[in-house]
Amino acid sequence: MPENIVEIQEKPKKKKPKKKVIEVTGLGVKFNMAEQKVDSLKEYFIRLVHRKLKYKEFWALKDVSFTIRKGDRVGILGLNGAGKSTLLKVIAGVLKATEGTVTVKESVVPLLELGAGFDKDYTGAENIYLYGSMLGYKREFINEKFDEIVEFSELGDFINVPVKNYSSGMRARLGFSIATIVDPQILILDEVLSVGDAKFKKKSANKLKKMMKDGVTVLLVSHQSEQVRQICNKAIILDHGRLVDSGKAEEVCDRYEESYINKK
């Protein structure tokens, strides 16, 4: 009994570590890189008969472990093909880990490719409901926020035009407006900070800043260290699917520039 009391008293003294929201342990993702892609029955059987079904294994991620706490803004640095986007996909839940575990404790809104869930024959207004339902929103919630979404996207009358007639900037604006209407707890950004024209860029950057002030957890993928310095407080470096460095954003960015960019 006395031990318990000691523990309770001790707690406020420590600088309380924030809640872990993402925990990745020993993550590995394996792809089968077929040398020639076999995707028809005919080919499959021909190759089966000739015993030519070979698969080349490729680990996009291997032994990656890290923890992200609430309110952290983590930059994921790495060259092309380092496994950055694969890592985000695993955290967003679209890709399954081959080994290891990924635990995500709060709601994730992936801004991977804005407007990926749109149907091109549907109008902007209809797509708000469709895309919203994919992100797990309820109908009443979308009804309530509908005007706000339309207003933020600045689409005006275009909201009743099929999305196939939109410019890429308009699509992205609508996607951004729908995805950020919820105040998500974890935000996944895959180099989407350059959405739309200069005016909208500023507006979206302000919106993201406000969310960060409210304590949203951010995962940002980038190969530009300046962006990471601006936004993040922590960073990790991936190299050929392995976690090679992690720590404070400034320090990691320095080391990243030193060993990857200025080296050659």
Add this chain to the structure above:
Amino acid sequence: MLTAFRNFSKYRYLLYELIKKDIKLKYRSSVLGVLWTLLEPLLTMIVLTVVFSGLLGKGDESFPVYILCGRLLYSFFSTGTKTALKSIRKNASTIKKVYVPKYMYPLASTMSSYLMFLISLIVLVGVVLYEKVTITTAIIGSIVPLILVFFLTFGVGLILSVLDVFFRDLEYLWTVVLMLIMYTCAIFYKVESLKSITNEWIFKINPLYSLIVNFRNAIFGRPLDMYHMWYAMGFSAVVMLIGSFLFYKKQDKFILYI
């Protein structure tokens, strides 16, 4: 199990939206709209009646009603499985970017086909009234084939949707299989009227034929045929089990192939 159920209820609204999208887009560019769902079976029924009315002989059953029963069930099975087959690949770009339970796609496409099928039953009601077929309490039995045909179609659709991810040419193969199924459904003739049936077993193993037989029985006021009922029920249960198992096992691999 409980988490799966909770997950389903979280995405219930998505299912509704996907079904709505299927139906809305199907009729957006057509002038007649949903009316087309009624007109299409009516027109094929008229054509089949005109061409094949000699095949049935002088029975006391109404030939148009006989044809329509078979034709409606078959066309639901055909469109339901065909759209489910394509459902995963059609939504590839979404599957790669946003997490949703993947079975929602084949489920939504089967359910939207089923909804259109239920609407098209209005034609049957109209033709039954026009032909003055006497309806008895046996009509209640029609619920059995109407429910079973959904599970049969969804089960087969689940299996096809998985296989289609890995084998793209399945679509063409399935069209051929569907044709075979159609000819063994006895839509516009009677099995008994075939002069010398050497391959009667082929009708006994077609679960869709079993459903059609019982649907006709119910409409024409006869009791359900027990062999056909149990066979269709067993078959539907088996394809549902295989389909769910296959889908569950393979769904994480989809993203690597689409």
